[in-house]
Amino acid sequence: MAALPRRIIKETQRLMQEPVPGISAVPSETNARYFHVIVTGPEDSPFEGGLFKLELFLPEDYPMSAPKVRFITKIYHPNIDRLGRICLDILKDKWSPALQIRTVLLSIQALLSAPNPDDPLANDVAELWKVNEGEAIRNAKEWTRRYAMDN
Amino acid sequence: MSATVDERISDELEALEAILMNDVVVKKVNDVPEIIETVVHPSTGDDVDQQFVCVTLEVRLTPGYPDISPEVTLRNPRGLDDEVLKSIYTQIKRKLLDCLGQPVVFELIELIRENLTESNLPSGQCVICLYNFVEGDVFIKTQCYHYFHSYCLASHLIAGQKYYQEEVDKLPSWQQMQAPQYQTCPVCRCRVTCDVEVLKAAPPPVDSITAPPFCLTAELKALQVKMSALLARQVARGGVVGMGDNGPPPLTITSPSDNDGGSTSQEADKAEALASARPHTSSENAPGSPQARPVYRGPYRGFNRRGKPGRRGRGGPAAGSR
Ligand SMILES: [Zn+2]
Ligand SMILES: [Zn+2]
Numbered sequence: 001m002a003a004l005p006r007r008i009i010k011e012t013q014r015l016m017q018e019p020v021p022g023i024s025a026v027p028s029e030t031n032a033r034y035f036h037v038i039v040t041g042p043e044d045s046p047f048e049g050g051l052f053k054l055e056l057f058l059p060e061d062y063p064m065s066a067p068k069v070r071f072i073t074k075i076y077h078p079n080i081d082r083l084g085r086i087c088l089d090i091l092k093d094k095w096s097p098a099l100q101i102r103t104v105l106l107s108i109q110a111l112l113s114a115p116n117p118d119d120p121l122a123n124d125v126a127e128l129w130k131v132n133e134g135e136a137i138r139n140a141k142e143w144t145r146r147y148a149m150d151n
Numbered sequence: 152m153s154a155t156v157d158e159r160i161s162d163e164l165e166a167l168e169a170i171l172m173n174d175v176v177v178k179k180v181n182d183v184p185e186i187i188e189t190v191v192h193p194s195t196g197d198d199v200d201q202q203f204v205c206v207t208l209e210v211r212l213t214p215g216y217p218d219i220s221p222e223v224t225l226r227n228p229r230g231l232d233d234e235v236l237k238s239i240y241t242q243i244k245r246k247l248l249d250c251l252g253q254p255v256v257f258e259l260i261e262l263i264r265e266n267l268t269e270s271n272l273p274s275g276q277c278v279i280c281l282y283n284f285v286e287g288d289v290f291i292k293t294q295c296y297h298y299f300h301s302y303c304l305a306s307h308l309i310a311g312q313k314y315y316q317e318e319v320d321k322l323p324s325w326q327q328m329q330a331p332q333y334q335t336c337p338v339c340r341c342r343v344t345c346d347v348e349v350l351k352a353a354p355p356p357v358d359s360i361t362a363p364p365f366c367l368t369a370e371l372k373a374l375q376v377k378m379s380a381l382l383a384r385q386v387a388r389g390g391v392v393g394m395g396d397n398g399p400p401p402l403t404i405t406s407p408s409d410n411d412g413g414s415t416s417q418e419a420d421k422a423e424a425l426a427s428a429r430p431h432t433s434s435e436n437a438p439g440s441p442q443a444r445p446v447y448r449g450p451y452r453g454f455n456r457r458g459k460p461g462r463r464g465r466g467g468p469a470a471g472s473r
Contacts, residue, residue, distance in 0.1 A: 004365045006358075007281045016370065026374045032365045036378045053382050053391075063279060064310035072382070074390050084392040093314075097307050098278040098337040147390025150381055 004032050008058060011101050023105045025056065033058040037069075039105060041148065042113040046140035047075070050148030054084075054108070056101065066095035067104055076136075076143040078117040078126035086111070087121035156183060159217055163254035186211050187256055190227075193267035203292055204230035204267050206239075210256055217254050220247040225263075229296030230273050239266050278338060279303035282358040289353040295341040301353035308334050308347045 012032070015025050022040035027033075037054040041047030053072040059065050069091060071084035079087040090099060090107055120126030129136040164184055167175050171189055178186040187210040195201040206229070211222040223243050228236055239262075246262055247255060273284050273292070277300045284290055289301045299307075311334055319327050333342050367375075385391050 005280070007279075009365050010281045012365070016368075024374060024378075026371055026378060027365075027367070029367060029372070029375060036375065038378060038381065051381060053378070053385060061310065064306055065314075070392075072391055073385055074392055082392065093318075096335075096337045096340070097303075147385060147388065150384065 007063060008032065015102060020102050020106060020109075022109060023102075025101060025105060033062070035101065037105060039109055039112070041144060042109060045113045046137045047077075047112045047144050047148070050075075050144035051150050052112075052148055054105075056104070058101075063097035063099075066091045066099075067101060069104060069108065074143060074147045076125060076140040077112065078115050078120045078122055078129045078136075079111055081121045085121065087119060157217070159254055160184060160212065163217075163256060167256060184212060189260065191260055191263045191267060193271040194264055195268075195271065200292075201271070203271050203273050203296075203298065204228075205296055206231060206236075206263065206267065208259060208263060210259065217250075218252055220251060221255065223247065223259065230292075230298060231267075231270060232275055235266065235270050239263060242266070273298035277303050277356065279307060280356055280359060282356040285357050287357045291345065291350065293336050293341070293343045293345070295336050295339050295343070297336050297338045299337070300356045301350040302355045304337075304343075304345065305347055305350035305353070307337055308343075308345065309351065311335070312347075 009032075012027055022042065023037070025035045025037045027035050035056040035058075037056050039052045039054060041050035041052065051073070052075060054069055055072055057068045059068060069086060071080055071086065073084075074082075075084075081087075086108060088107060088111060090096075090104065115129060117126040117129035125136065125139075128139070164177055164187070167187065167189075168177070174189055176186075176188045177184050178188070188207065190205055190207050192199075192202045192205045205227075207226040209224040209226055211224070213219045213221055225236060225239065242262055243259060246258055250258055273290060276283050277290070277298065279299055280303050282300070284298065284300075290298050291301045291304055292298050293304075334345070335341065336343050382391070
């Protein structure tokens with residue numbers, strides 16, 4: 001593997017030295033471009049209490065192209081599909097090299113606080129979120145309890 | 152003219168407008184001036200290209216002004232770090248006290264201009280590579296007062312062009328003509344017009360030549376162990392994507408560009424690989440892009456119905472405006 005750009009090293013160090021509350025990101029032992037991530041479900045969201053595992057990969061041309069991120073832990077959310085893929089503009093056409101790993105993870109955390117059923121990736125979840133928010137939130141809590149709690 | 156305005160204020164405004172002309176904006180409510188706003192630049196003669204910093208000065212005239220100090224705000228600082236701004240604010244406070252009872256806006260402009268002239272160099276880092284600007288670096292200031300190494304901005308613009316071309320190629324030909332192309336600033340997304348050919352001839356950032364090697368600390372290793380233990384527990388409970396699903400109805404993918412909806416076995420293999428805590432070791436194995444599939448582009452990537460690139464934004468401007 002080519003030498004790791006200092007940008008990635010600096011980002012990694014900063015993630016360790018000034019961790020983002022509720023988020024941990026650790027590079028893999030064998031590939032410093034691959035991060036194991038845990039995002040804590042935000043307070044007052046249906047995901048509260050959950051520990052969500054994600055994987056994040058910095059492609060060869062990072063930061064010119066966005067990191068690739070997906071959920072590994074199952075999550076009931078209108079903008080995250082059943083393969084864990086995330087519908088988030090900054091991961092696609094709104095990516096900018098001024099964004100960093102930490103900003104991406106913060107945006108994902110914010111997405112958990114504010115699901116957006118009008119811009120869905122998981123259509124049936126979004127549909128339920130729109131017609132019966134109460135039930136959708138119950139489902140989300142149930143999935144969180146069942147799959148993302150650590151006890 | 153029904154409202155009565157303190158003569159000291161009307162004289163001050165008259166002078167400001169005579170000298171700054173279009174560069175000063177006076178906002179009035181019922182003919183009473185309330186806010187004076189102007190962008191302050193360093194003194195570089197008329198050489199605008201040599202102005203690397205600027206800041207917008209906003210003076211809100213309190214009802215008793217000038218016998219009472221106005222409220223002063225510095226907005227949209229460009230190329231100035233927090234330390235410099237803090238120091239300017241401190242000096243402004245002192246100046247306001249000194250000038251109580253007399254018009255102060257000119258004094259403020261002068262004070263800020265002196266400070267800007269002193270720090271008229273891009274401060275901080277290039278947000279693209281995170282290296283500082285050092286002696287010998289070739290850098291560029293965009294129209295929006297953001298700085299990048301020319302080399303870095305070129306890479307960004309070239310990547311943007313490539314992305315744009317890929318998206319256009321997906322469109323039917325009658326739509327290709329309509330898709331506008333423009334290049335944007337990585338920090339504020341303002342439009343930038345730069346000659347990529349010129350930029351890309353610049354050398355890479357001086358500091359980028361030697362990057363220290365990366366090594367895992369004991370702390371990182373401990374975190375890894377904790378994370379894989381958590382993952383193992385979640386896998387055991389069927390809480391991991393792609394594993395057997397006995398929860399509420401599975402999420403369905405309905406995006407037309409998604410052509411892997413049915414193949415769960417691949418995903419299961421992948422999840423298994425993850426479960427055994429063997430991280431991917433090459434870019435071919437990046438999340439979402441196992442070898443057997445075309446590169447993952449995300450179901451919503453691309454042009455929306457109006458033929459503009461991308462979807463309507465949720466995120467607003469990019470982070471870290473300086
Ligand atoms: Zn740079
Ligand atoms: Zn800009």
